[in-house]
Amino acid sequence: MSMELKDDHDIEVKKSRLDGEADIYDKNRTDITGRERWKLMSGIERFLYYKDYYLKYTLIITAFLIVAVYVGYTIFKPDPPDTFFLSMLDGLQYDDSIIDEVPETFGDYLRESDYTGITDQKHLFFETFYDTIVDQIRIDGFYDKSKFDVFITKNGTYEGFAGNNILMNLETVLPKELLESLSDRLIYTQGKNDSKPYPYGIKIEQAKYKFYNHKGTEEPAILSIAHNTRRPEAAVYFIRFLYGL
Numbered sequence: 001m002s003m004e005l006k007d008d009h010d011i012e013v014k015k016s017r018l019d020g021e022a023d024i025y026d027k028n029r030t031d032i033t034g035r036e037r038w039k040l041m042s043g044i045e046r047f048l049y050y051k052d053y054y055l056k057y058t059l060i061i062t063a064f065l066i067v068a069v070y071v072g073y074t075i076f077k078p079d080p081p082d083t084f085f086l087s088m089l090d091g092l093q094y095d096d097s098i099i100d101e102v103p104e105t106f107g108d109y110l111r112e113s114d115y116t117g118i119t120d121q122k123h124l125f126f127e128t129f130y131d132t133i134v135d136q137i138r139i140d141g142f143y144d145k146s147k148f149d150v151f152i153t154k155n156g157t158y159e160g161f162a163g164n165n166i167l168m169n170l171e172t173v174l175p176k177e178l179l180e181s182l183s184d185r186l187i188y189t190q191g192k193n194d195s196k197p198y199p200y201g202i203k204i205e206q207a208k209y210k211f212y213n214h215k216g217t218e219e220p221a222i223l224s225i226a227h228n229t230r231r232p233e234a235a236v237y238f239i240r241f242l243y244g245l
Contacts, residue, residue: 080123081118081120081123082118082123082124082125082147082230082231083107083110083117083118083119083120083121083123083124083231083234084106084110084124084125084149084150084231084234084235084238085124085125085127085142085147085148085149085150086125086126086127086149086150086152086238087127087129087139087142087148087150087151087152087226088126088127088128088129088151088152088153088211089129089139089151089152089153089154089157090129090130090131090153090154090156090157090213090219091128091129091130091131091213091214092128092152092153092154092211092212092213092219092221093128093211093212093213093214094126094209094210094211094212095209095210095212095216096216098209102126102209103121103124103125103126104121106124106126106238106241107119107121107124109237109241110234110237113237115233115234115237116233117231117233117234130214143166143226143228146226146228146229146230148226148229149225149226149229149230149231149232149234149235149238150223150224150225150226150229150235150238150239151167151223151224151225151226152204152211152221152222152223153221153222153224154219154220154221154222155220155222158187158189158200158201158222158224159189161200161224162189162191162200162201162224163189163190163191163192164191164192165191165192165193165194165227166226166227166228167191167200167201167224167225167226167227168200168224168225168226168227168229168232169198169199169200170186170198170199170200170201170202170225171198171199173225173232173235173236174236174239175236178236178239178240178245179199181243181245182202182239182243182245185202185203185205185206186199186201186202186203187199187200187201187202187203187222188200189201200224201222201223201224202222202223202224202239203220203222203223204220204221204222204223204242206243207242207243207244208241208242208243208244209242223239223242
């Protein structure tokens with residue numbers, strides 16, 4: 001008896017499966033394409049279908065494109081032209097009481113002179129860099145992009161820069177009368193590619209401003225011009241400004 005019930009049950013299961021999938025065995029059935037199925041869908045069905053199967057891929061691709069465009073823009077966008085960039089290395093800086101005054105005063109000096117370059121105060125930079133990994137990376141990056149015009153450094157840094165020929169020979173950029181006025185403050189150094197010593201630095205003595213370390217102690221400092229500056233004329237005007245010449 002139990003055996004008979006089991007057989008009847010199996011027959012019913014098989015029959016129900018065959019009924020549910022009968023179209024598989026239908027020789028006259030026609031398959032419709034995805035495009036045709038899409039046309040037959042209602043608006044809400046299309047939305048749900050898109051959300052289930054394609055939305056996450058669309059979001060991923062969109063996010064990737066946004067990031068790619070942003071990175072490309074930040075790398076390749078042209079930098080706005082700078083007015084002047086004074087890089088004070090080794091933690092050197094002006095006295096705290098005039099630290100904001102000096103850039104503004106020099107900007108006014110440029111605008112009131114016969115200087116023909118850019119004089120936009122917003123792109124005039126006086127920045128102190130410290131002996132940290134982060135600042136060293138920034139210094140290297142700024143130098144590679146020819147952002148720096150003038151360096152203010154301690155003697156050790158100056159010697160390293162001059163020895164590696166990354167400073168400008170002042171004889172090639174300063175007018176003769178200015179060189180003569182600063183002759184007792186010029187520092188001659190022989191770089192690794194030089195046949196003899198050249199004036200790469202100027203002692204900051206008898207200047208309009210003094211330079212201090214982070215503790216507020218006055219430090220002997222040296223001025224030099226970056227070899228790859230894009231604004232050598234602005235550097236010359238800063239030297240005149242600093243020494244009152």
